[in-house]
Amino acid sequence: MLKVDHDMKVKFLHGFSHKTRIQILECIKEEEKTVSQIVEDIQGNQSNISQHLACLKGCGIIVGRQEGKYVYYGLRNQQVRELLTMFDVVLEDVESDVATCENHIE
Amino acid sequence: MLKVDHDMKVKFLHGFSHKTRIQILECIKEEEKTVSQIVEDIQGNQSNISQHLACLKGCGIIVGRQEGKYVYYGLRNQQVRELLTMFDVVLEDVESDVATCENHIE
DNA sequence: CACACATATTAGGTATTGCTAATATGATAG
């Protein structure tokens, strides 16, 4: 069994738990993009996207790299890319069932 | 590219985004358990755990099965188990960096 | 059927998260 800090795990996974963040990840899955490209691609507002990017970065999911006046964001590494792919694979299977159920925790 | 419903994906991933839910998943990763076993294992309160179980079930991550007066919860399938394992693998790598960063979205 | 035990649900308050709008920082070009 691997030793992974529990709080860190929670923090990491928290990164995947919001619609906008998933959109961002899908959007930069194949190639890094600048903030403004992302904003345009997913039709978001700059401040909001910037906050979510900070969140994703803080969670260790993406990395940013400044180039001139642009900042390029991309997935942290190949493993994260594989994880995103795996989400889709697992979901293929789960899909039919989840559709029918409405409850979040409340 | 796989076709996965976006909202469903968000919903599914939401399941992994809370400390207690991660604990539950770790707790039932290898073998299914009853609610009361889970409550005891992670030192939670019955109502709260029950709500998180409903959430995980609604997200398609776990399944429940009634047996007599007990309900056994276990991971939905082997793929979900692999996903959990993969979290740990990816985290091994990310770990050093995330530790230093504090920001959630706020 | 009444009781005990396991689990689920509800209600309501509290805390967290996320949004928008405004402003600040930081980089390049002229």
Added chain:
DNA sequence: CTATCATATTAGCAATACCTAATATGTGTG
């Protein structure tokens, strides 16, 4: 060094998620 463009940060409000305590449902047993 000023103006402009890209991005980040902040503040305050709105929405959502979460927790606890109470109650309900459901299942087996005497």
